Amino acid sequence: MDVTASLQGLAGGVLIGLAATWLMATLGRIAGISGIIGNLITVRPKGDSAWRLTFLLGLISGPIVLMLLGGGLGNVAGSPGEVVGQPAGGVLLMLVAGLLVGLGTGLGSGCTSGHGVCGLARLSVRSLMATITFLVTAIVTVFVVRHLIGGGA
Numbered sequence: 057m058d059v060t061a062s063l064q065g066l067a068g069g070v071l072i073g074l075a076a077t078w079l080m081a082t083l084g085r086i087a088g089i090s091g092i093i094g095n096l097i098t099v100r101p102k103g104d105s106a107w108r109l110t111f112l113l114g115l116i117s118g119p120i121v122l123m124l125l126g127g128g129l130g131n132v133a134g135s136p137g138e139v140v141g142q143p144a145g146g147v148l149l150m151l152v153a154g155l156l157v158g159l160g161t162g163l164g165s166g167c168t169s170g171h172g173v174c175g176l177a178r179l180s181v182r183s184l185m186a187t188i189t190f191l192v193t194a195i196v197t198v199f200v201v202r203h204l205i206g207g208g209a
Contacts, residue, residue, distance in 0.1 A: 075114075076174050083107055088170020089115075090161035164189070 076087040085107070096108040145153075161167040164186050166175070172190065175183020 072169075072173060076169075076177070079107075079111070080174070086170055086174045087111070088166045088174060090158075090167040091170060094162075 072087075079085050079087045092108050092111055096105060096112070157167075164171070165182070166186065168187070168190055171180075171183040171186040176187060
């Protein structure tokens with residue numbers, strides 16, 4: 057077991073929880089990424105864009121600052137010199153998958169961060185059902201890809 061990776065994951069989880077709590081405590085808003093981005097792009101409510109843009113800039117700048125400080129992002133690629141490897145199914149499949157994820161967040165009225173982190177903390181039954189759906193779908197997908205199709209790691 058990689059203790060350093062576990063501690064980094066724990067620290068990341070704590071920071072996500074603190075950010076979600078801070079946003080709810082200070083602005084009364086839920087830290088659901090799909091809602092933050094969606095409303096920033098489509099709705100553009102008056103006086104509501106600044107915190108959304110700041111939140112998104114923080115999501116983007118955090119990893120950049122970590123890299124500049126020499127922390128790295130962790131190696132999720134196949135070779136030590138890469139940070140992120142080539143998409144397993146190609147770029148086109150990755151784009152289609154991204155569009156399907158976007159469609160799913162619209163149909164599910166939110167994403168994993170909104171439902172799984174913030175909704176469950178608020179004891180939302182809708183978020184509980186959405187999170188169970190996310191997990192079951194992921195488990196079935198991994199099973200199909202690894203055991204029935206024969207792909208994956």
